[in-house]
Amino acid sequence: MVELFFGYLAGAVVVLSLLVVFSRNAVHSVLWMLLMFLHMAGLYLLLNAEFLAATQVIVYAGAILVLFLFVIMLLNITEEMRLEQFTVGWPMGVSVSLGVLIAMLAALSGFRTDLKGPWSIEAVERTTHTKALGKVLYTEYMLPFEIASLVLLVAIVGAVYLAKKRLR
Amino acid sequence: MPVVLFLLIAAAFGLGALMMGGLFRLRRPYPEKLMPYESGIDPVGEPRQRFSVRFYVIAMLFVVFDVEAVFMYPWAVVFDRIGLYAFVEMLIFIFVLLVGYLYAWKKEAFRWE
Amino acid sequence: MMKLFELLIQPGSFDILLDILVVVLKIAVVIAVVMLHVAYATYFERKVIGHMQVRMGPREVGPHGLLQPVADMLKLFFKEDIIPARADKPVFYLAPVISLMAALSSLAVIPFFDGFVIADINIGLLFILAVSSLGSYGIVLSGWASNSKYSFLGGLRSMAQVISYEVAMGLSLVGVMIMAGSLNLTEIVRAQASYPAGMFAVPQVLGFFVFIVAAIAETNRAPFDLPEAESELVAGYFVEYSGMRFALFYAAEYIGMIVMGALAVTCFLGGWTVPGFVTAVLPFLEHVPGVVWFIGKLYFIIFFYYWIRATLPRYRYDQLMNIGWKILIPLALVNILITGIAKVIL
Numbered sequence: 046m047v048e049l050f051f052g053y054l055a056g057a058v059v060v061l062s063l064l065v066v067f068s069r070n071a072v073h074s075v076l077w078m079l080l081m082f083l084h085m086a087g088l089y090l091l092l093n094a095e096f097l098a099a100t101q102v103i104v105y106a107g108a109i110l111v112l113f114l115f116v117i118m119l120l121n122i123t124e125e126m127r128l129e130q131f132t133v134g135w136p137m138g139v140s141v142s143l144g145v146l147i148a149m150l151a152a153l154s155g156f157r158t159d160l161k162g163p164w165s166i167e168a169v170e171r172t173t174h175t176k177a178l179g180k181v182l183y184t185e186y187m188l189p190f191e192i193a194s195l196v197l198l199v200a201i202v203g204a205v206y207l208a209k210k211r212l213r
Numbered sequence: 214m215p216v217v218l219f220l221l222i223a224a225a226f227g228l229g230a231l232m233m234g235g236l237f238r239l240r241r242p243y244p245e246k247l248m249p250y251e252s253g254i255d256p257v258g259e260p261r262q263r264f265s266v267r268f269y270v271i272a273m274l275f276v277v278f279d280v281e282a283v284f285m286y287p288w289a290v291v292f293d294r295i296g297l298y299a300f301v302e303m304l305i306f307i308f309v310l311l312v313g314y315l316y317a318w319k320k321e322a323f324r325w326e
Numbered sequence: 327m328m329k330l331f332e333l334l335i336q337p338g339s340f341d342i343l344l345d346i347l348v349v350v351l352k353i354a355v356v357i358a359v360v361m362l363h364v365a366y367a368t369y370f371e372r373k374v375i376g377h378m379q380v381r382m383g384p385r386e387v388g389p390h391g392l393l394q395p396v397a398d399m400l401k402l403f404f405k406e407d408i409i410p411a412r413a414d415k416p417v418f419y420l421a422p423v424i425s426l427m428a429a430l431s432s433l434a435v436i437p438f439f440d441g442f443v444i445a446d447i448n449i450g451l452l453f454i455l456a457v458s459s460l461g462s463y464g465i466v467l468s469g470w471a472s473n474s475k476y477s478f479l480g481g482l483r484s485m486a487q488v489i490s491y492e493v494a495m496g497l498s499l500v501g502v503m504i505m506a507g508s509l510n511l512t513e514i515v516r517a518q519a520s521y522p523a524g525m526f527a528v529p530q531v532l533g534f535f536v537f538i539v540a541a542i543a544e545t546n547r548a549p550f551d552l553p554e555a556e557s558e559l560v561a562g563y564f565v566e567y568s569g570m571r572f573a574l575f576y577a578a579e580y581i582g583m584i585v586m587g588a589l590a591v592t593c594f595l596g597g598w599t600v601p602g603f604v605t606a607v608l609p610f611l612e613h614v615p616g617v618v619w620f621i622g623k624l625y626f627i628i629f630f631y632y633w634i635r636a637t638l639p640r641y642r643y644d645q646l647m648n649i650g651w652k653i654l655i656p657l658a659l660v661n662i663l664i665t666g667i668a669k670v671i672l
Binding site for chain 3: 079102
């Protein structure tokens with residue numbers, strides 16, 4: 046049963062990603078992407094990571110995609126997307142994608158399933174995923190967490206600075 | 214699982230209501246009726262215009278603060294277990310973001326006129 | 327959620343079908359009851375605001391106008407469905423359904439009374455936040471797809487407004503999470519019963535205030551109803567929608583109100599429980615079923631929505647952004663700090 050769900054979700058993610066890429070209309074692309082993010086949240090749920098699933102929807106589907114939508118609407122690309130210069134670059138694109146694919150296949154040999162940490166599936170289920178994540182993130186991984194705040198700070202400053210001239 | 218069921222039923226309810234209506238309602242379109250509404254005047258120009266860059270800045274800041282809020286949820290839930298240590302940690306986190314927040318405030322990113 | 331997944335893996339799946347049937351029945355009951363409430367919420371809104379403005383409100387259809395929602399529904403059902411020329415059809419069709427789906431599915435995790443919740447998931451609170459952030463897609467997409475200036479502007483405004491207040495709302499609930507130590511809405515209600523005040527609205531008064539203001543803005547209600555400001559944008563994002571599609575948007579707005587009200591009741595007003603000090607004085611109140619308490623508190627919040635709409639004029643857009651970014655977010659952060667300090671000291 047779980048395999049069935051996984052198969053459906055994984056297949057849907059692949060198909061939806063293709064739809065995102067091949068949609069002519071940028072707003073339709075965003076809609077397909079929204080659907081794809083929801084399926085990815087489903088994949089996280091299958092992995093018992095319900096907090097990550099919620100975060101996937103809140104941050105990616107609810108925030109980052111909104112930003113995409115704003116940018117698409119801000120630029121209002123209707124004529125530009127039919128221009129030649131955006132379609133002639135495909136040999137470059139294909140070679141980059143193939144390179145990434147080969148790198149990923151090479152990395153697959155290092156894939157191991159027998160590693161076990163202190164947080165087994167049962168332990169995570171008992172404490173609930175959110176609490177398990179909280180306990181680990183705010184004790185063991187304190188430094189990355191603080192660095193994340195700096196990354197966010199850079200994002201704020203960057204966004205405000207880029208738009209500064211237009212804000213006046 | 215019940216959530217997925219609920220989503221399906223909600224979608225079916227919405228679509229069903231639309232389709233049922235489609236069986237009964239009138240459909241007599243003519244060009245004037247299908248024209249976008251603009252207080253009785255014929256529409257001029259493209260409706261999907263470029264708009265203020267402020268919307269973009271707001272969306273960007275929203276992404277940042279949304280991530281900040283998401284970081285707080287697991288922290289809040291385990292507050293009891295890790296206590297003061299986590300509290301100080303979160304204070305530093307909030308302080309760093311507060312710097313960015315004040316910067317945005319000073320640069321008038323929140324101002325509309 | 328996970329338990330049901332495990333159930334589905336095991337052989338002997340007749341029980342599963344039965345479980346699914348029970349869940350479907352529960353969902354049907356909840357949706358039916360909520361839709362009935364939506365229909366009559368419109369009636370009460372007109373009545374309440376009418377009386378506040380020394381008018382009578384609807385009174386032609388049925389005794390005291392009680393059949394008015396039925397008449398409205400029939401009318402909307404048979405109205406012609408107009409799709410504006412050069413609209414993006416698939417998106418135009420989809421937008422109201424997205425709005426309705428997002429609004430309805432939040433109901434899945436709300437505990438209406440002890441033991442009655444369709445999906446008792448661990449991240450109930452986050453689920454509602456996630457789904458409500460999806461609801462704004464329906465609005466902005468409808469504005470974009472209609473190919474009309476009014477709706478495009480209304481959609482943009484609404485999106486910027488919703489995202490600005492969503493941060494404040496998320497932060498205002500952090501205090502509740504600290505006090506309850508859980509994201510499960512049932513556990514949050516239980517946690518409140520063990521506090522002396524019986525509800526988080528007392529210790530979390532700042533969070534409660536921020537939450538209520540943000541909830542009104544999230545649902546695009548007056549005085550934050552700029553996206554549909556009828557005096558400037560006519561009806562905003564749904565100006566091009568008619569008949570049943572318009573009804574779906576309208577229903578989604580009212581369901582949104584009910585969901586936000588229900589969230590306020592579960593997170594701040596103690597859900598289906600009665601505060602301990604009340605039952606100590608009036609012991610017979612313990613026998614009142616929980617659902618009555620829940621609905622009573624919910625009705626109060628909804629009445630409060632109408633009250634505010636009848637009292638306050640609409641904000642200007644710059645004021646709206648100021649309130650969201652410069653007042654509510656700092657207040658919510660202060661609330662988190664106070665709660666954290668109190669928790670560390672006590």
